[in-house]
Amino acid sequence: MSSKVDRFKNLVRSPSSSKVKEEFITGIKPKKDVKKATFDMDIELHTWLKIYAAKNKKTMVEIIETEIRNLREREEHK
Numbered sequence: 001m002s003s004k005v006d007r008f009k010n011l012v013r014s015p016s017s018s019k020v021k022e023e024f025i026t027g028i029k030p031k032k033d034v035k036k037a038t039f040d041m042d043i044e045l046h047t048w049l050k051i052y053a054a055k056n057k058k059t060m061v062e063i064i065e066t067e068i069r070n071l072r073e074r075e076e077h078k
Contacts, residue, residue, distance in 0.1 A: 008025075041049075053060045 049060050049063065053063055056063075
């Protein structure tokens with residue numbers, strides 16, 4: 001147990017990023033950096049996406065990001 005305490009003490013004293021400290025303390029790896037996007041969406045599309053996401057146990061953002069990545073990949077291979 002002392003090794004964990006020592007690691008914690010060293011981590012707190014070190015100038016490393018707060019994300020590394022957060023991961024050590026909580027045991028949860030922090031999410032990657034993100035940019036907030038706000039946009040208007042057709043109500044019917046929003047409703048459909050929300051239902052689709054729930055049925056597939058995914059978030060709306062996960063679905064949108066996947067599709068944007070697919071679009072980017074197709075564009076890069078033209």
